[in-house]
Amino acid sequence: MITTIFRALFPLALLTVTVLQPLRGNDVIPVEAGIPVRSELVLERDARASREFRLTVPADAVSLSISVTDAPVPLEILVRTGSGSILAVHDTSQVGGSLVLQRLGSPALPTGPLLVEISFQTRPSDAGQAPTRIPFVLEAGLVMIELTEVLRPGQRVQGILEPERGMLNAFAIDVPATADALRFDVSGAAGTLDLFVFFEELRGDLRTADHRSVSPLGQESILIGGDSGRTLLPGRWFVVVTDQTARRFVDSFEVIASFDSDPPRELLGFPDLPLNRSGLQGVLDATVQVVTPRGSGSAVFIGETGYLLTNQHVIADFSAGGWGLPVIAVTLDPGVPPRELFRAIVVEEDPVRDLALLRIESGLYGQPIPSGYLFPSIPVASPAGLSFGDTLLFTGYPRFGGRGSRATITVSSGIVAGFELVPDGLVLKTDAAIGPGNSGGAAVNSRYELVGLPAEVMGLGSSGIGYIVSTGMIPPRWLTLAGATRAD
Structure with missing residues (x-):
């Protein structure tokens, strides 16, 4: 037929x-x-x-x-x-x-x-x-791949990623012989964006791109010419913006093309972060996402000058000498994924205790932090006062906590289900829903004080038990260095 x-x-x-x-x-x-x-x-x-x-x-x-x-x-x-x-x-x-x-x-x-x-x-x-x-x-x-729009240098253009269009947009820009650099910057998306750049010919097979920028970040940049080591030729260049991991939800973004090696000025500013908010809101303010080459984890500010605690396994890729500095994303609106704003350095790490101390070093693009800029933080309490059945709250960025390809901040609850003494201190057990991406986030008591960092889950489904590295395992000099507020 x-x-x-x-x-x-x-x-x-x-x-x-x-x-x-x-x-x-x-x-x-x-x-x-x-x-x-x-x-x-x-x-x-x-x-x-x-x-x-x-x-x-x-x-x-x-x-x-x-x-x-x-x-x-x-x-x-x-x-x-x-x-x-x-x-x-x-x-x-x-x-x-x-x-x-x-x-x-x-x-x-x-x-x-x-x-x-x-x-x-x-x-x-x-x-x-x-x-x-x-x-x-x-x-x-x-x-089919289709040209969405021809860009002008410095022009901010809104793009839409739609499942029926393959979750991609293609843009073009004409580069004159006088240009020394070509830079593309994309931002403002809820998902993980990747860039594929073609010279003279736009092709549907993205694997054949002349240049690419692929990472778990929601904000991507790529530089051609300048000091990038990539050759810039005069003519028409194309950039394809795509999210290859989220295929069911519409997303939007902004793209800027320029003939400058530096990022656009509008991407270099820092928002005023909320400070000294009480209760659960203060814990949410202090809980951030750590973006890694293989995905993401969580961390929590314990000092207003930019010190954070996380699990060592979250930043293991960086301590091994790869992928630059960890990216720190901060939630400004709990209804959307966190905004990638900062880069941090690893100050101290202890693989045995699965702990790491980080410090904010710069903005996402390497720009310096303004003098006097402060970060939200929560007080650190001893786990000694906890008992079986006490309620715990957990904040972090589990991979199942987002509508698209990037997680939004999530709160879960559970009880203290057990204790385990190890050579370096006390590990807590909980029945709370803890998943990949929660590692390094905050575990707080009923007074919203930090008592530990969720590290792993043993078992499957409803029988899974979460393990928490308690604050009793944090080296005291780390807390002193961070200027942490101690609750007891």
């Missing part, structure tokens, strides 16, 4: 007419993106039936989706390259299903012809129950 689609646009409706034609069993059906194809599988002597389709992925495609609907039973989707090698398999246990291939995915979407096989395999349990004819509808969707 070959499907022909006729669309007639009326004021209130989109009418689709499908014409079915006879098809021989061994025919390969051509498929065009966006046009549904109605077909069927016929089970005869053997217990397996399949149908093959052919489509072509153009060079300017970013992603491909293949969906199967209207089938009465679960069907398998198998994708082969033009040479016959298996690229991907999707075997769903539910009726209907879809498969998405992306240029940056694994496996990566190739350019050129693909064969799509839809099949059904009966199982012994299906004896006498499997249908002999299985109708279904196949539809392929391609997201």
